[in-house]
Amino acid sequence: MVRSFEKVREEEINVMMEKVEKAASSSSPLNLSGLLSSLTSDLICRIALGRKYSSDEEEVSNTYNVKEIVRKTMELSGSFPLGEYIPSLAWIDTIRGVDDKVEEVSNKIDSFLEKAVQEHVADHADKERSDDFVDILVSIQREKTMGFEFGNSEIKNLILDVFLGGTATTFTLLEWTMTELMRHPECMKKLKDDIYSASTTTAKLYVSEEEVANMKYLKAVIKEVLRLHPPVPIILRGLCEDIKLKGYDIAEGTLVIINAWAIQRDTETWGADAEEFRPERHLDTLVEFEGQDFMYIPFGSGRRRCPGIRFGLTMAEVTLANLVKRFDWRAKVKPLGDDKPDLAEATGVDVCRKFPLVVFPSCALFSM
Numbered sequence: 001m002v003r004s005f006e007k008v009r010e011e012e013i014n015v016m017m018e019k020v021e022k023a024a025s026s027s028s029p030l031n032l033s034g035l036l037s038s039l040t041s042d043l044i045c046r047i048a049l050g051r052k053y054s055s056d057e058e059e060v061s062n063t064y065n066v067k068e069i070v071r072k073t074m075e076l077s078g079s080f081p082l083g084e085y086i087p088s089l090a091w092i093d094t095i096r097g098v099d100d101k102v103e104e105v106s107n108k109i110d111s112f113l114e115k116a117v118q119e120h121v122a123d124h125a126d127k128e129r130s131d132d133f134v135d136i137l138v139s140i141q142r143e144k145t146m147g148f149e150f151g152n153s154e155i156k157n158l159i160l161d162v163f164l165g166g167t168a169t170t171f172t173l174l175e176w177t178m179t180e181l182m183r184h185p186e187c188m189k190k191l192k193d194d195i196y197s198a199s200t201t202t203a204k205l206y207v208s209e210e211e212v213a214n215m216k217y218l219k220a221v222i223k224e225v226l227r228l229h230p231p232v233p234i235i236l237r238g239l240c241e242d243i244k245l246k247g248y249d250i251a252e253g254t255l256v257i258i259n260a261w262a263i264q265r266d267t268e269t270w271g272a273d274a275e276e277f278r279p280e281r282h283l284d285t286l287v288e289f290e291g292q293d294f295m296y297i298p299f300g301s302g303r304r305r306c307p308g309i310r311f312g313l314t315m316a317e318v319t320l321a322n323l324v325k326r327f328d329w330r331a332k333v334k335p336l337g338d339d340k341p342d343l344a345e346a347t348g349v350d351v352c353r354k355f356p357l358v359v360f361p362s363c364a365l366f367s368m
């Protein structure tokens with residue numbers, strides 16, 4: 001299924017490349033964060049819903065701006081809901097307005113998803129097509145073969161899972177990757193060499209997913225970014241039964257908070273340079289994404305680990321290969337003359353940059 005959407009990825013990446021090219025030819029600053037966020041939400045929209053629902057689209061009102069909905073949900077999920085930890089203080093959440101904001105966002109999400117499902121149900125009656133995720137879910141609903149309730153609510157919940165799980169995470173990975181590469185020009189240079197030597201197409205053309213498969217350094221760069229900047233730094237588990245761990249009794253229902261961010265920067269396992277960005281460390285190691293190496297869990301671990309690993313990585317790898325191959329990148333210089341992008345982090349369940357990454361791209365292929 002991931003491979004079957006290659007064409008959609010190519011089309012959307014090319015739309016983005018045109019915008020970068022425009023900024024490059026006019027030497028204007030470019031909000032790369034905004035561009036990458038639109039790319040990931042447009043891509044997931046097309047794959048899950050068959051079409052885009054971005055604010056660029058003519059008749060789409062603010063209510064249906066997916067990018068906005070995802071960002072707000074992530075922000076709210078990361079805000080500290082006092083009532084969940086100290087139930088007697090739940091009233092403070094009401095005063096802070098957390099409850100109202102949650103209700104407002106969930107109403108927006110519900111009407112957006114309801115509209116998308118209704119469009120598919122109507123389309124389904126007209127023509128035989130099962131191109132996107134909702135089409136597949138609507139067919140399953142019609143066939144009534146699930147053996148359990150599978151109504152519009154279940155469909156809406158599944159689509160929401162894909163949106164919340166897939167958009168902000170992949171965008172965050174791309175945003176931090178470009179940040180770290182601009183902070184480490186020597187890594188950017190090595191990555192360019194890797195991309196040029198593995199890409200068989202002529203200079204001007206799109207780097208394909210087949211070519212990306214052979215780019216070893218590119219994969220190491222992404223692995224290192226996921227180590228230092230896991231988009232989901234905190235992983236949660238509720239205990240299903242009472243357990244005894246290292247002499248402690250832990251009751252069923254206890255919320256366990258796993259700090260992937262700290263685990264992945266631990267000097268005892270990663271060495272004295274654990275805080276440094278050094279993709280080379282992954283070139284000859286066998287640490288994998290599947291959650292079996294507990295020192296490295298950017299996609300979680302066990303039965304609840306991320307089901308979108310391939311989906312997210314494929315999107316990130318091919319986007320990055322194209323951005324780096326075709327352009328040279330320079331960050332906006334700050335008042336004190338520093339031209340390296342900062343590393344300030346936003347708050348939220350998904351930890352992206354606090355401030356947008358503003359850059360000046362220039363066409364790299366002309367200087368070859």
Ligand code: HEM
Pocket residue numbers: 161162165166167169170173230231232235236297298299300301302303304305306307308309311312313316
């Ligand atoms: C670089 C991109 C991504 C990262 C870093 C990431 C990371 C994660 C993490 C850490 C979890 C929690 C795992 C756990 O609790 O053990 C998770 C869950 C999840 N992810 Fe991803 N993810 C990414 C991309 C995607 C994509 C593209 C999709 C869908 C297309 C997706 C769908 C989901 C879903 C549905 C869950 C919930 C699984 C469950 O609770 O059973 N993710 N992801």
